[in-house]
Amino acid sequence: MAPEAPATMQMWPCGMPPCIFSSRPSMWVGIRSISDMGAHSFLGGPSDSSISPTHLMGNLQSPRATVWxxxxxxxxxxxxxxxxxxxxxxxxxxxxxxxxxxxxxxxTVEHQVLAICQRKAEALPPTESPLVIVADTMLSDPDDHSLSMGKPRDKMHAAIMLHRLSGRLHQVWSATGVRWNGTWHYWCEASVVSIPDLTDEQLDKLLSSDSWKGKAGGYDLHGPMGEHxxxxxxxxxxxLGxxxxxxxxLETLASTR
Incomplete structure (x- = not known):
């Protein structure tokens, strides 16, 4: 089944405004597209307009959309x-x-995570891979949603992050870029996560597990932090990223084989 493409922008969790369009062509931020491919957006849809599920389904079922x-x-x-x-x-x-x-x-944090995702896309060397994926993830500081929290530098930095998140709600932002058949498309979304008050013993266990390494905010939802x-x-x-x-x-692309 083709992914939905609603005609209107949606508000993100906690009343945050939707992601804004980038000035880069071929930009997907959740639900609309802008393209540099003449009068058509990716998968053949009209530029600067909503893409209907019917139109997406027709294009995803075409031979050139097969990725298996x-x-x-x-x-x-x-x-x-x-x-x-x-x-x-x-x-x-x-x-x-x-x-x-x-x-x-x-x-804003959504601008930051999207900009870094685009930097990764721009750093991509020449490749014959028809499908390339880049991504970046950040947390919003629970005390100030305009400030970001990235990956901890070391164990002490991870401890500081986890102390700040303990007993709080926070937003997690992920931006994803997909280059499909030579054209880049981008999405940026936020989710809300709750972490209860963590005891010193629980914090020590999280830090000693090293699950904080390379993780935005210093935790892995599918790792030890998943218990809390x-x-x-x-x-x-x-x-998760x-x-x-x-x-x-991507799931829709993978299913068209």
Missing amino acids: GMDVWLASNSERRYALLSPLFPSLRHEGLPGVDETPPTG ARLVEGAESTV FAGEAMAF
């Missing part, structure tokens, strides 16, 4: 992202991009 057995490149070193996609794509290549500047730019954290709103895949709508799109 093709070389698919996940340009990320994240084991969690690999675990999400490997059941969908048997030929999945798992290799990150070295040297990408992941310094957050100024602006609860998804309140939004897609679980957003917390892929925008929910992007994950739905």
Whole structure:
């Protein structure tokens, strides 16, 4: 079944405004597209307009949309992202991009995570892979949603992050870029996670597990933190590393074989 493409923008959790369009062409932010492919958006839809599920289904069933057995490149070193996609794509290549500047730019957290995702796309070397995926994930500071929390630098930094998140609600933002048949498409979404007050013993266990390494906010929802954290709103895949709508799109591609 083709992914839904609603005609109107949606509000994100906690009343946050929807992601804004990037100035880059071929931009998907949840539900609309902008393309540099003349008068048509990706998969042949009209530019700057909603794409109907019927139109998506027709294009996804075309021969050129078949991805089963093709070389698919996940340009990320994240084991969690690999675990999400490997059941969908048997030929999945798992290799990150070295040297990408992941310094957050100024602006809102959604702008920051989307900008870093686009940097990764721009750093992609020439490749014959018809399907390439890049992604980035950040947390909003629970005290100030305009500030981001990325990956901890070390164990002490992870401890500080977990102390800040303990007993609080927070937002997790994921941006995902998908290059399909030479055209980039982007999604950016937020989910809300609740973490109860953690005891010193629980914090020590989380830190000693090393599950904080390489994880935005210093935790892994499918790791030891899964015993404590609860998804309140939004897609679980957003917390794990892929925008929910992007994950739905990839699942649809994988099913057209």
